[in-house]
Amino acid sequence: MLDAPCRNPYVLSAHFVRAVHRMTMPTKPILIAPAPELRKLCTPVDAVDERINRLMKDMLDTMYHADGIGLAAPQIGILERVIVLDVARRDEPSAPMCLANPEVLWASKDTSTHNEGCLSFPDLYADVTRPASVHVRYLDQDNQSREIEATDLLAVCLQHEIDHLNGVLFVDHLSKLKRDMILRKLKKGRKGAEAA
Ligand code: NI
Secondary structure, rough: OOOOOOOOOOOOEHHHHHHHHOOOOOOOOOEOOEEEEEEEEEEOOOOOOHHHHHHHHHHHHHHHOOOOEEEEEEHHHHEEEEEOOOOOOOOOOOOOOOEEEEEEEEOOOOOOOOOEOOOOOEEEEEEEEEHHHHEEEEEEEOOEEEEEOOOOHHHHHHHHHHHHHHOOOOHHHHOOHHHHHHHHHHHHHHHHOOOO
């Protein structure tokens, strides 16, 4: 079983945590593609100090408010290697994870395909194929080096968020045809929002 090293201030169900956050203001605005920050290579943090801890908390609040399961710092315009996620099902206790300088040490040869979305691509989803399991090393909230073995949704989410730190977006894993289709829908969606 995976540990959830992020100090969990929420002893309630994932569903309740998300519902409460949706009723509050988002902590930070989430950048929408094609924001240039989403294409930048992020820099490693020197250490997980008070500032990075505050960033992690802001990111968790922002992610829950948007009802996402993962968020990377560049999505709120911070070009540092920090990600947060919570892949707990709605009926499970919430399980926030905060990772600094995450790196994939090993990825399985076998792959799995999952329907992915991204908070920077509102309401757009596509099937993405990635390694089915990964080993990831990172610094936790207490600046301790940790390693986890991830499968299933956690593996998907970790790879998606780590991609963000390298300026890679989930649409980059699609065929040009599918990618263009999503980018067209994104543009259309934005025009609709501007008109509204
Ligand atoms: Ni994303």
